[in-house]
Amino acid sequence: MSMHHNCFVLPLLNEDSLPCSGCVAYQQSESVNGHLTTHNVHVDWLEKRFRSNPSLGQAAADMTNVGIRFFSRRYWKRRWILQELSLSNIHHWYWGQHVLDMSEFPNDWISHLVGSFWMINDGLRKAVEDPARTASERRLTAAVSDDVIGIPFIHRTLGLSSLCNSQSPGMTRFTRKRTWINLLRDFHSSECSEPIDMYYALASMAIPKICVNYSSTVATVFQQFAEAMLDNGEWVWVFYCAAKTVNNQHRERLQLPSWVPDPRSVNFHYGGNAPPPMGIQISQSDSLVCDVRCLGVLYESHEEDLNSRFHLMWDGLFWQVCSSRKALEEISEVIQPSPLQLKARRYAFYVREGDLLCSCLEKLSFEDLWIILRLVDVKTQTYQLIEVQEMSLSRSSSDTEHAQMFSKCPKIKVRIV
Ligand SMILES: [Zn+2]
Numbered sequence: 001m002s003m004h005h006n007c008f009v010l011p012l013l014n015e016d017s018l019p020c021s022g023c024v025a026y027q028q029s030e031s032v033n034g035h036l037t038t039h040n041v042h043v044d045w046l047e048k049r050f051r052s053n054p055s056l057g058q059a060a061a062d063m064t065n066v067g068i069r070f071f072s073r074r075y076w077k078r079r080w081i082l083q084e085l086s087l088s089n090i091h092h093w094y095w096g097q098h099v100l101d102m103s104e105f106p107n108d109w110i111s112h113l114v115g116s117f118w119m120i121n122d123g124l125r126k127a128v129e130d131p132a133r134t135a136s137e138r139r140l141t142a143a144v145s146d147d148v149i150g151i152p153f154i155h156r157t158l159g160l161s162s163l164c165n166s167q168s169p170g171m172t173r174f175t176r177k178r179t180w181i182n183l184l185r186d187f188h189s190s191e192c193s194e195p196i197d198m199y200y201a202l203a204s205m206a207i208p209k210i211c212v213n214y215s216s217t218v219a220t221v222f223q224q225f226a227e228a229m230l231d232n233g234e235w236v237w238v239f240y241c242a243a244k245t246v247n248n249q250h251r252e253r254l255q256l257p258s259w260v261p262d263p264r265s266v267n268f269h270y271g272g273n274a275p276p277p278m279g280i281q282i283s284q285s286d287s288l289v290c291d292v293r294c295l296g297v298l299y300e301s302h303e304e305d306l307n308s309r310f311h312l313m314w315d316g317l318f319w320q321v322c323s324s325r326k327a328l329e330e331i332s333e334v335i336q337p338s339p340l341q342l343k344a345r346r347y348a349f350y351v352r353e354g355d356l357l358c359s360c361l362e363k364l365s366f367e368d369l370w371i372i373l374r375l376v377d378v379k380t381q382t383y384q385l386i387e388v389q390e391m392s393l394s395r396s397s398s399d400t401e402h403a404q405m406f407s408k409c410p411k412i413k414v415r416i417v
Contacts, residue, residue, distance in 0.1 A: 341393060
C-alpha cells in the first residue's frame with residue numbers, strides 16, 4: 001500500500017482482515033508493469049467476490065449507501081459551509097452524541113472513502129452485468145443508485161476533501177488549486193438562496209480575488225465576474241459557460257449580455273485551455289469588442305440525412321461582414337465554400353443558417369474554442385454569442401494545409417452584446 005493511500009474497501013465490506021486483497025493485487029501489478037489503476041484492480045477483485053458471494057455484495061451496498069446518505073445530507077450541500085471548512089484550523093464534527101476530531105483523520109480521507117464507494121459501486125455493477133446471472137445477483141442491480149453517486153456527488157465530496165486539507169502542510173494527490181474554475185465545478189451542486197452567493201460564498205477562498213458588493217444587482221455581479229475572468233485570461237471558460245446558458249429563462253429576465261455566464265444553470269465542467277486571444281476588450285457598459293477570424297457562414301447540409309449538420313460558406317453575408325474594413329475590400333466577392341472544411345457535426349438546435357463561425361485566435365490551434373455568432377446589426381458589427389464548438393476539421397487535408405487555409409480567413413472586429 002502506498003504511503004498516502006487509505007483504502008476503505010474492507011471496512012465497507014464489514015471485514016477487518018488485513019491487508020486488502022485489492023491493494024495487494026495493485027501493489028503486485030505495479031511492480032510488474034504499472035499499467036493498471038488501483039480503481040480497476042479493486043473493481044476486478046470485488047466483482048469476483050460479489051459473484052461468488054452475493055450476500056457480501058448486498059452488505060457492501062448497504063454500507064456504501066449509508067456513507068453516501070451521510071454526505072448527501074442537506075448540511076453538506078450548503079454553499080456557506082465551504083468557507084468554514086476552508087478557513088478554520090480545527091474541525092470537530094458533531095453527530096448526535098458523537099464528536100469526531102478531524103485532526104485524527106488522515107489527509108484526503110473523504111476522497112479515499114468516496115473512491116471506495118465508487119469501487120464497490122463499479123464492482124457491484126460488473127458482478128451483475130452477465131446476462132446469465134443468478135436471481136440473487138440480479139437483486140444487487142439497484143444496490144447503489146446512480147442518482148446519489150452521480151457526478152455532482154463525486155465532485156462535491158472530492159472538493160470537500162480538498163477543503164478539509166487546507167490546513168495540512170504540503171500538497172497531496174487530491175489537493176486542488178483554489179481557482180474559480182475548480183471551485184465552481186466542484187461545488188456547482190452546493191446550494192444558496194441568493195443567486196449572487198453562487199460567487200460570493202466562494203469569494204473568501206478563490207483566486208483571483210473579486211470585489212464583493214451586496215448593493216449590486218444580480219446581473220451586475222454576474223457580468224463583473226465574467227469580466228474578472230476575462231481579465232484573468234479565461235476567455236475560453238467564459239464563452240463556453242455563457243454559450244451553455246444561451247436559452248434560459250433567468251437570462252432573459254436579467255437581460256444578461258450573451259457573453260455572460262449564468263452560474264445557476266451551467267455546471268462549469270469545461271476545463272479547456274486555449275492560447276491568448278487576438279483581442280478581447282470590454283467596451284461601454286455591456287459589450288465585448290473582439291478581434292476574430294471569420295471562418296464562414298453556417299449552412300445546413302441537405303444531402304441525405306445530414307439535415308442537422310452544417311457546412312461553411314463564404315457567401316454574400318460573409319463578404320458584407322468581412323468587407324466592412326477597408327483593408328479587405330480587394331478580396332473578390334465570390335460565393336464559395338470556405339477553404340476550411342468542417343467535420344460534420346450536430347449543433348444545438350438554436351444554431352441557424354446564417355450564423356457566423358469565428359475564432360478568437362491568430363493561428364490555427366487544436367486548443368481553440370470556436371464561437372458561433374448571430375448578427376444583430378451589420379452597420380455596427382454587433383452580434384450575439386449563440387454557441388461554441390471545439391475545433392473540428394475534416395481529415396481530408398493535412399494540418400499544414402488547414403493552418404494555411406485558416407490564415408486566409410479574414411480578421412474582423414465584432415461587438416458581442
Ligand atoms: Zn484496498
